[in-house]
Amino acid sequence: MTPYSSFLFFIILGILLLPTMILGTMGKRLRYYNVFVTIVVLAIIFSGGDAGFFSLVAFTILQVVLVKGYITYRQTKNSSLVFYVISFLSILPLILSKVLPILAVDNWASFLGISYLTFRAVQIIIETRDGLIKDQLSIFQLVNFMLFYPTISSGPIDRFRRFQKDEEKHWTPEEYKELLYKGINKIFLGFLYKFIIGYSINTYFIMNLEYIADYKFIYHLLYMYSYSLYLFFDFAGYTAFAVGVSYMMGIRSPENFNKPFISRNIKDFWNRWHMSLSFWFRDYVFMRFVFLMKKKKWIQNKMLVSNLGYILLFLLMGVWHGLAIQYIIYGAYHALMMAGFNFFETWNKKHKRWPTGRAMTIVSIVITFHVVCFGFYLFSGRPFQ
Amino acid sequence: MNMNFKEKVLQVIAEVCEDDVVKEEHDLDIFDAGLIDSFATVELLVQFEEQLDINVPITEFDRDTWNTPNAIVDRLNELK
Numbered sequence: 001m002t003p004y005s006s007f008l009f010f011i012i013l014g015i016l017l018l019p020t021m022i023l024g025t026m027g028k029r030l031r032y033y034n035v036f037v038t039i040v041v042l043a044i045i046f047s048g049g050d051a052g053f054f055s056l057v058a059f060t061i062l063q064v065v066l067v068k069g070y071i072t073y074r075q076t077k078n079s080s081l082v083f084y085v086i087s088f089l090s091i092l093p094l095i096l097s098k099v100l101p102i103l104a105v106d107n108w109a110s111f112l113g114i115s116y117l118t119f120r121a122v123q124i125i126i127e128t129r130d131g132l133i134k135d136q137l138s139i140f141q142l143v144n145f146m147l148f149y150p151t152i153s154s155g156p157i158d159r160f161r162r163f164q165k166d167e168e169k170h171w172t173p174e175e176y177k178e179l180l181y182k183g184i185n186k187i188f189l190g191f192l193y194k195f196i197i198g199y200s201i202n203t204y205f206i207m208n209l210e211y212i213a214d215y216k217f218i219y220h221l222l223y224m225y226s227y228s229l230y231l232f233f234d235f236a237g238y239t240a241f242a243v244g245v246s247y248m249m250g251i252r253s254p255e256n257f258n259k260p261f262i263s264r265n266i267k268d269f270w271n272r273w274h275m276s277l278s279f280w281f282r283d284y285v286f287m288r289f290v291f292l293m294k295k296k297k298w299i300q301n302k303m304l305v306s307n308l309g310y311i312l313l314f315l316l317m318g319v320w321h322g323l324a325i326q327y328i329i330y331g332a333y334h335a336l337m338m339a340g341f342n343f344f345e346t347w348n349k350k351h352k353r354w355p356t357g358r359a360m361t362i363v364s365i366v367i368t369f370h371v372v373c374f375g376f377y378l379f380s381g382r383p384f385q
Numbered sequence: 386m387n388m389n390f391k392e393k394v395l396q397v398i399a400e401v402c403e404d405d406v407v408k409e410e411h412d413l414d415i416f417d418a419g420l421i422d423s424f425a426t427v428e429l430l431v432q433f434e435e436q437l438d439i440n441v442p443i444t445e446f447d448r449d450t451w452n453t454p455n456a457i458v459d460r461l462n463e464l465k
Contacts, residue, residue, distance in 0.1 A: 019423070130442035282423050287443045290427040295434075336455045 001044050002112075003153045004190070009044075016040060017248055020068070025177040025342075029250060041149040045112065052111025059093050059114065063121040064142050066090050067128075071136050074128050083129045089124055094118040098323045113152045115320060119280055120146050126284055132161065150245035154238060156256045156276035166251045175249070182249030186240045190340040194237025199319065201230040224377040229235075231376055260372070262362045266337045269372055277317070277376050286313045303342065310338040326381035333375055390437075394458050397436055401429045411455040416448055439464055 001009055013192035016037045023030055046053040059110065066303050070086045071154050097110035127133045145163050171179065187196075205212070237258040246253035263269035271276045286309045292298075293305045318331020348354045398407045402420040407413060415421045421429070426446060433439050439461055451457050 006397065127444050130444045132442060132444050283443065287423055287427050290424055291443055294427060294431045302424075309424070 001048060003041075003045055003149075003150075004194075005237055007196070009337075010187075013041065013054070013245065017245075021180055022250060023264070024171065024180065024248075024250065025173055027176065029172065031169065034249060038144075038147065042147060042152070045149070045152070055093075055109060055111040055114075057094050059111065059117065060116060060143060060146060062093065062140055063090060063146060067121060067124050067142055068136065068139070070364050071128050071133065072127055074131075075134070075136075077231075077334075078129070079273065080224055083125070087122060087125055090122050102323055114153070116155045116157055117146055117152070119157045119277075120322070122162070123157075123280070123284065125162065139229065148249075148251065149252075150249060151242045154235075154242070156239060156242060156274070157280050158251075158253050161271070162254075163251060169250070171204070171250055179247045179250065181200075182331050183244040186244030186247065190237045190240035192237075193233045193240060198230055198233035198237055198300040199227055201233065205240040220377070223380075227380045227382070228373040228376040231379075232257070234373060246384055261369055262365055263372070264361060265368055266341045266371060269336075269368060271274045272340075280331060281317055282315045285316060286310070289313075303346065306342055307339040310342070311335040314338065321379075326379060326384055329384075330375060333378055337371055337375075391428075391458050393437060394461055395433045395454055397411075398429065398454055398457060401425050401432060407454045412453050414452045415454070416452055437461070452465065 002050070003009060020030065020037065023033075046056060063152055066086055066089055070082075071081060071181065093109050094114055095115050097107060100107045102108055124133060124137075124145075141164065145158075145160055148158070148163070179356075206223065209219060209226070213222050218318065236257045243253045243255060249349055256275050256277075258272040260269060260273040263272050270282075289309045289312055290305055293308075299305050299308070314331040315328070315333035316331070317334075318327045318329075321327040321330070354360070388390060394409075395408045398415070399405050402425065404420055406418075407415065409422070413420075414444060427443070429444065430441050432440055441461070441464060445464075451460055
């Protein structure tokens with residue numbers, strides 16, 4: 001059963017979480033009961049057959065072995081080669097899951113949520129490399145973080161140390177009630193976004209677009225706007241469910257969206273759209289790349305380093321969505337927009353030609369909105385059909 | 386805490402932000418004010434290592450706790 005896709009799922013979840021909520025409001029946290037809930041929900045999600053239960057188990061064992069092995073290794077040694085090899089092995093199942101379909105063989109490596117789970121494991125390896133995770137983690141801690149069911153299928157991508165802080169926190173009755181209230185609020189927002197607004201845009205507009213738009217250009221233009229809005233409401237709705245259920249479990253999973261359609265420029269947009277993913281790429285790909293270039297003094301030119309960083313980040317983000325033409329072009333498009341904005345920002349800092357003020361802010365928002373929507377239009381794959 | 390260290394840190398931040406306002410307003414949120422982005426953050430970390438000999442891993446630099454000149458000085462003091 002796909003998480004949050006049917007009312008049955010919510011009903012089961014509601015019943016399962018009843019003891020968690022009641023005891024939570026009394027200031028008690030039942031760890032073993034929460035583990036039980038996790039196992040039951042994972043069984044429901046992965047029992048469908050095509051969700052890849054055995055791949056999930058094999059994947060989890062592999063990641064636990066890699067992470068625990070690397071932490072032990074890192075306590076005495078710190079070779080870059082070992083770090084890269086371990087990181088590569090950790091990403092290997094994800095790479096296989098993207099490449100196998102292209103080779104037209106059975107995609108045995110894939111399972112629901114592999115793209116998101118890989119980030120959680122790699123992140124622990126990187127923080128161990130940086131010396132921020134020093135003590136060995138228990139299998140329970142690792143599996144509990146990796147397979148946290150509210151966010152298993154499509155994120156948000158949490159960070160281990162942040163997650164662990166919430167996991168170990170003792171919520172007082174007042175604090176838990178606040179969490180519960182916020183969680184329920186988010187879940188209802190999710191219903192509004194995903195099942196009412198997103199569903200309506202798709203069912204009543206996008207699916208009838210052939211009859212609404214006469215001309216090809218108008219059709220594609222309307223498709224661009226409506227698909228962009230649908231994508232936001234559908235994914236923001238899912239995220240609201242995932243974060244809301246996390247709150248009920250006492251974990252404040254990070255948010256993914258912060259009013260992305262009022263972004264003032266493309267850089268601002270990436271601080272507001274699918275934030276847990278873009279921040280992951282920012283912290284673990286872009287910044288590390290720039291740091292390496294600067295420290296080794298391989299490339300001196302600032303503009304070149306940051307633009308190469310953007311190209312690397314967005315092409316990776318593109319292929320992470322899937323090895324299909326629309327995702328690669330989507331990544332390249334955003335790399336181009338970011339590099340273009342980078343030039344413009346540097347130029348404008350010197351010449352101050354772009355006027356400031358309320359009216360200009362609105363102009364900037366409108367331009368950015370269109371740049372972003374065109375990106376989603378590419379992402380949808382419609383132009384390549 | 387010696388003042389000399391604080392001044393040095395502020396000087397590094399000012400150089401990276403290309404703005405001396407950080408030397409005056411020690412509680413200014415440099416991310417909100419648009420003085421620094423992820424690229425400049427890396428530059429800051431490289432400068433801390435080269436000029437102050439303090440190694441700050443990228444993953445340690447959390448925007449919520451390294452957001453003002455005062456906060457950065459505090460964090461660096463902890464890592465010194």
